[in-house]
Amino acid sequence: MDTAVSVLNVTKNYGDVEALRDLSLDFPRGQLTSLLGPSGCGKTTLLKIIAGLLEPTAGNIEIDGKQITGPGEDRAFVFQDFALLPWANVLRNVSFGLELRGVAKSEREAIAEKYINNVGLTGFEKSYPHELSGGMRQRVGLARALSVDSKVLLLDEPFSAVDEQNRRKFQEDMLELVRNENKTFIFVTHSIEEAVYVSDQIAILLPRPSRVSEIIRPKGFRSAGVENIRRSKEYLDIVDQIWASLRNYVE
Amino acid sequence: MNRSLFLKLLSAFIVFGTWELAGRIPVSYAFPTFFESMQALFAMTMDGSIFVAYAETLKPLTLGVAISAVSGIGLGLWIGLSSRFEWLFSPIFIVMQAAPLAALIPILVMAYGIGLTSKVFVVCIMAMPVIVLNTASAVRNTPTSIKDMGRSFLATDRDVILKIIIPAASPVIFSGLRLGISAGFIGAILSELKITPTGVGDIITYSRSIADYPSMYAAIFSIIVLAVLFLNGLERVENYLFEGNNRGYVSD
Numbered sequence: 011m012d013t014a015v016s017v018l019n020v021t022k023n024y025g026d027v028e029a030l031r032d033l034s035l036d037f038p039r040g041q042l043t044s045l046l047g048p049s050g051c052g053k054t055t056l057l058k059i060i061a062g063l064l065e066p067t068a069g070n071i072e073i074d075g076k077q078i079t080g081p082g083e084d085r086a087f088v089f090q091d092f093a094l095l096p097w098a099n100v101l102r103n104v105s106f107g108l109e110l111r112g113v114a115k116s117e118r119e120a121i122a123e124k125y126i127n128n129v130g131l132t133g134f135e136k137s138y139p140h141e142l143s144g145g146m147r148q149r150v151g152l153a154r155a156l157s158v159d160s161k162v163l164l165l166d167e168p169f170s171a172v173d174e175q176n177r178r179k180f181q182e183d184m185l186e187l188v189r190n191e192n193k194t195f196i197f198v199t200h201s202i203e204e205a206v207y208v209s210d211q212i213a214i215l216l217p218r219p220s221r222v223s224e225i226i227r228p229k230g231f232r233s234a235g236v237e238n239i240r241r242s243k244e245y246l247d248i249v250d251q252i253w254a255s256l257r258n259y260v261e
Numbered sequence: 262m263n264r265s266l267f268l269k270l271l272s273a274f275i276v277f278g279t280w281e282l283a284g285r286i287p288v289s290y291a292f293p294t295f296f297e298s299m300q301a302l303f304a305m306t307m308d309g310s311i312f313v314a315y316a317e318t319l320k321p322l323t324l325g326v327a328i329s330a331v332s333g334i335g336l337g338l339w340i341g342l343s344s345r346f347e348w349l350f351s352p353i354f355i356v357m358q359a360a361p362l363a364a365l366i367p368i369l370v371m372a373y374g375i376g377l378t379s380k381v382f383v384v385c386i387m388a389m390p391v392i393v394l395n396t397a398s399a400v401r402n403t404p405t406s407i408k409d410m411g412r413s414f415l416a417t418d419r420d421v422i423l424k425i426i427i428p429a430a431s432p433v434i435f436s437g438l439r440l441g442i443s444a445g446f447i448g449a450i451l452s453e454l455k456i457t458p459t460g461v462g463d464i465i466t467y468s469r470s471i472a473d474y475p476s477m478y479a480a481i482f483s484i485i486v487l488a489v490l491f492l493n494g495l496e497r498v499e500n501y502l503f504e505g506n507n508r509g510y511v512s513d
Contacts (some may be wrong), residue, residue, distance in 0.1 A: 061413050081413045093410035097428045097503040107414040110424075138504070158414065 013062060014039035014194040015162055020069035021115060022055055029055050032069070037162075042188045042195035042211035046202065046252065050261040052220035053198045054090075054166055060196060061087050061164050071160065083111070086155035088165040092147045094139040100126060101135040103150050107158040118157075125153040129183075145176030165197045169204070174234070177204070182236045184208045203250050206245055211216035217259060224255065269479030288450070293475040302479035309485060318484075321377055322449040325384025326442055333389045333441065334434060337396020341430075342422070347397065358390035362448070366455045379451040387448030388441040395437025399430035428503055435499045439492055446488045 015037040022030040029052045037043045045053040058064040060071050062081040071078045073085070086107065094103050101119060102109075104126055108118035126135060129149040139147055148168055155163055169177040185208060188195055199205050205212050207226065214224040231242035239245055277295050284294030293301075305311040340346045367385065373379040403426045411425045427434075453462020461480050468476035 054454040058409075063409050063413055081415055085413070087410065089406050091406050093404075095407065095425070095428065097431070106424075110414050110416045110420055112410070139329040154414075165412075174290065238273060 011036070012039045013037065014074065015196065016075075017056065017060065017070045018069050018072060020056070020059060020066045020071070021065065022052070022059060028219035030059075030066075031221060033221055034069075035213055035222055035225075036197055037194055037213060039194050040188075040192055042184070042197055042208055043211040043213060044197045044205040044209040045215055046115070046199060046205040047215035047220070048217055049200060049254060051215045051217035051259075053215050055216070056220070057164050057166050057196060057198050061085055061194065063087075083158070084160055084185065085162045085164055086152050086158050086160040088148075088155045088163065088168045090167040091110055091171055092144075092151045092171070094147055096139050096149055099136050099138055100131060100142075100150055104153045104157055104237050107154050110205045121157050122153070125157045126150075129153045129154070143176075145172045145180070148176075148180070149171050160193070162194045162196065163235075165195065167198050167200065170200070181207050185236060202241075202249050202256070206248050206252070207239055212248075212252070214255060226252070291474050293478055296462070297475040298478040298482055301473070301475035302483060305464070305476065305479060307429075309320070311480075314460045314464050315487075316460075318449055318453060318462065321380035321384050321452060322445065324377075325381045325448065326388055326445045328381065329385050329388035329392055329441055329445060333392030333437075334396050337393045337434070338400055338422075338427075338484060340393065341397040341400025342426075342461075351394070351397070354390040357386055358394070360386075362386055363451065366452070370456060370458045375457045379456050380449070383447045383452035385449040387451070388445035390441075391444065392434075392437045392441040395440070396430065396434050399433030399437075401425055402433075403429045431499065431503050433494065439495060440462060442491065442495070443488055444490075446484060450484060 013036045017033060017035040017037075020030055020033045021028070033056065042127060045056060047053050050133070056146060059066050060078075062071075062078055062085070073082070095106065098106065101122055105113075105118040105122035106148075108121060124133060124134070129152055131146060131149050131153065134142065134146065139150065142150070148171070151168070155165075169180045171249065172180060184195075187193075188208075188210070197205075197208065210227065210232070212226040212228075213222050214226070215221070216223040228244060228248055230244045231239050234242055280298075281295040284292055284297065287294075302311070336350065340350050353355045362383065364387075369379045369382050373382060404472075407425055407429060408421060416424065450462055450465070453459050454466060458466040461484055464480040465477050468474070468480070
């Protein structure tokens with residue numbers, strides 16, 4: 011298996027609290043891996059360490075075999091609360107990543123325009139975030155992450171602040187994105203159904219301190235087409251299986 | 262006619278109407294009516310004395326406000342960005358804000374004389390604390406997620422400050438500027454009343470001493486008008502610079 015991102019023996023302590031202990035995990039290239047676990051299991055901490063936003067206490071992260079030292083061009087982040095600039099319109103928000111990389115204005119706006127179109131926000135270029143719905147805001151966040159064209163996309167519970175119908179649409183779009191874009195996706199979620207629906211590989215994290223308890227790779231239903239996934243027996247079995255192993259940790 | 266303009270005119274009408282009524286009763290011998298005051302203002306405008314007065318008053322006012330705005334925002338940024346300087350500087354500005362300024366003026370005069378320097382100091386003491394304290398707390402309260410966003414998209418420290426922290430803090434910085442500048446106007450007049458009577462302060466002192474109350478109130482009225490105009494201009498600047506930050510709390 012071709013590995014794009016490796017987490018090698020990562021430990022993270024906050025003072026006396028051990029958030030992650032000696033955690034190792036591989037993320038296959040071109041696929042979507044979810045980090046799933048109860049709240050407080052350190053999945054967001056792990057994602058931020060991969061992003062280079064947090065320093066691990068021990069261990070390291072390798073991307074294509076090279077150790078990371080901080081945020082890099084090879085990774086882009088999608089935030090749970092969207093993290094849009096309220097004073098900037100959609101076009102500037104989407105092109106902000108490119109702006110920080112020093113891409114010239116006309117060029118970055120042309121690229122941003124393309125991704126605004128891809129996520130279905132054409133016509134909203136001049137709108138401000140507070141004029142958009144939650145789902146549309148996250149589309150802006152997604153377009154911003156796509157426009158910098160990183161090899162790895164890190165998504166931190168991206169759809170948890172989005173309403174149910176928009177979330178389902180997003181999940182379908184994710185499958186298409188994984189198929190069309192040649193990127194590695196690392197996806198944090200607390201929703202079992204969501205993880206099983208969108209993932210090629212699911213890593214179950216258990217808390218205090220966090221470790222990988224299980225890795226599940228769904229096989230059969232991915233080819234069945236988006237509308238049949240939720241009916242397939244394998245999908246339902248995996249959801250049940252994950253719930254059985256997580257239920258003891260939910261208080 | 263839009264609703265907010267209508268409400269503004271209505272509120273002006275109520276205030277000036279009450280003023281006129283109170284002057285006609287009269288509530289005090291020393292309280293002129295609105296129209297008498299406006300006549301006095303008109304007379305001062307025609308003979309040019311009000312412009313001469315403002316030429317004098319605007320010196321400490323603009324200097325003090327400019328110094329307070331620039332160094333206040335700068336200092337506030339510095340305090341807000343570093344955790345160590347908060348306890349070093351914040352107490353100074355909290356004391357400045359609470360100090361009974363009129364009682365401190367004699368000390369300023371002893372130290373800096375009766376000239377422009379003392380007056381500029383008074384304006385700064387009035388204007389600066391709220392600007393510094395607002396800026397510092399706004400900077401410290403920048404949402405972590407947009408700072409993280411900047412860093413994850415490879416912002417340098419300079420980018421994070423210029424493109425994220427300052428715009429994010431701008432509504433609170435501007436509200437500090439509004440409060441600080443209003444206080445600066447008060448400080449400018451206070452300094453002209455307490456240090457040496459010049460400019461608008463001179464009109465107020467002199468017309469009071471000869472019982473020309475309409476002129477005295479005309480001078481007070483004119484400084485309020487100037488302050489309101491200035492603050493409206495400031496809001497326009499804010500709206501222009503940070504359009505999306507305006508979610509209706511900034512008036513038009």
